[in-house]
Amino acid sequence: MKCWKCFRDLTAYLEGTLGPEAQAGVERHLDECKECRGFAEFLRDNYFLAAEEYRVEPAPFFFTRVKARLESVTATTANSSWRVLLQPAFFSLLLLLGIYSGIRLGSTLNPGSRDRLTAERFVPWINELETEPIENFLMN
Amino acid sequence: MTEEEIIRGLQSGDEKVFREVVDRYQTQVFRTCMGMLHHREDAEDIAQEVFVEVYRSVKNFRTDSKLSTWIYRIAINKSLNHLRKRSRSRWLQPFEMLFNGKSEESVYGSGESMPHAALEKKQRMQKLHAAIDALPERQKTVFLLNKFEELSYQEIAEVTGQTISSVESLLHRAKVNLQKKLWNCYKKECL
Ligand SMILES: [Zn+2]
Numbered sequence: 001m002k003c004w005k006c007f008r009d010l011t012a013y014l015e016g017t018l019g020p021e022a023q024a025g026v027e028r029h030l031d032e033c034k035e036c037r038g039f040a041e042f043l044r045d046n047y048f049l050a051a052e053e054y055r056v057e058p059a060p061f062f063f064t065r066v067k068a069r070l071e072s073v074t075a076t077t078a079n080s081s082w083r084v085l086l087q088p089a090f091f092s093l094l095l096l097l098g099i100y101s102g103i104r105l106g107s108t109l110n111p112g113s114r115d116r117l118t119a120e121r122f123v124p125w126i127n128e129l130e131t132e133p134i135e136n137f138l139m140n
Numbered sequence: 141m142t143e144e145e146i147i148r149g150l151q152s153g154d155e156k157v158f159r160e161v162v163d164r165y166q167t168q169v170f171r172t173c174m175g176m177l178h179h180r181e182d183a184e185d186i187a188q189e190v191f192v193e194v195y196r197s198v199k200n201f202r203t204d205s206k207l208s209t210w211i212y213r214i215a216i217n218k219s220l221n222h223l224r225k226r227s228r229s230r231w232l233q234p235f236e237m238l239f240n241g242k243s244e245e246s247v248y249g250s251g252e253s254m255p256h257a258a259l260e261k262k263q264r265m266q267k268l269h270a271a272i273d274a275l276p277e278r279q280k281t282v283f284l285l286n287k288f289e290e291l292s293y294q295e296i297a298e299v300t301g302q303t304i305s306s307v308e309s310l311l312h313r314a315k316v317n318l319q320k321k322l323w324n325c326y327k328k329e330c331l
Contacts, residue, residue, distance in 0.1 A: 011315045058170040063162045066191045
């Protein structure tokens with residue numbers, strides 16, 4: 001067996017998932033080849049070491065913490081659902097207040113009030129600008 | 141309690157049943173998160189989130205898949221999302237160090253107070269996790285579910301929503317890639 005073939009089958013060999021013939025083939029090669037043997041040992045020591053990490057358990061009283069978490073999430077959601085209702089209501093109120101104060105402000109500027117003069121002063125001037133021929137304006 | 145009874149109990153908000161589910165699956169869920177994240181606090185945090193999600197969305201659970209498959213799927217998705225967030229926020233670490241004078245605690249701790257053998261083992265673990273983490277997301281998921289959760293190809297296919305043949309091929313590629321990475325490490329004596 002060539003080294004590359006051994007390399008290709010090494011993980012499966014270590015897992016014991018190769019067929020009996022192939023398994024024996026790799027084994028023979030490992031007996032003969034120092035480099036492949038070194039790597040196979042290295043792979044077994046390190047690759048399979050990771051499994052140790054998986055024998056961990058969560059800390060005790062896991063359920064209590066899950067329950068506390070669930071309650072806090074439920075409370076936050078309840079708050080945010082109130083917010084969902086309250087926010088549009090608040091902004092609608094603000095908009096209505098704006099419209100109302102606009103109307104009130106407008107009514108104080110209506111004709112008949114003391115600001116009428118201001119409007120009279122402006123309007124003809126604007127009108128004249130529209131009617132005056134541009135040539136006259138430039139010649140002056 | 142049968143699976144149907146459990147699902148019905150969960151859907152009606154029965155706390156006793158929920159406790160039963162947490163007790164039954166907490167170790168599997170925690171280990172899956174640990175395999176993905178290699179960080180105890182993060183794994184615990186995500187495992188809690190998994191059960192909160194189970195409780196809140198069990199109404200949408202369709203009984204055509206197994207409860208355990210569904211829970212695994214939530215655990216994997218949440219862990220992957222957490223990993224993505226973690227890698228996005230990694231570039232901020234130098235700034236955090238600049239302002240706080242310290243970075244996020246290392247996954248493996250500083251190791252200052254450790255005996256030599258334990259430290260060596262920890263360092264080997266660290267390198268091995270780096271090799272596993274460097275695998276593409278789908279290869280990594282399939283590899284962890286098979287190697288450490290010992291799920292069958294059929295079960296992995298159900299959890300990940302892939303065909304059995306693509307699970308086989310992903311697993312094969314994961315093992316080949318991992319072996320190559322470890323070979324490089326072996327030659328450079330990095331482990
Ligand atoms: Zn060889």
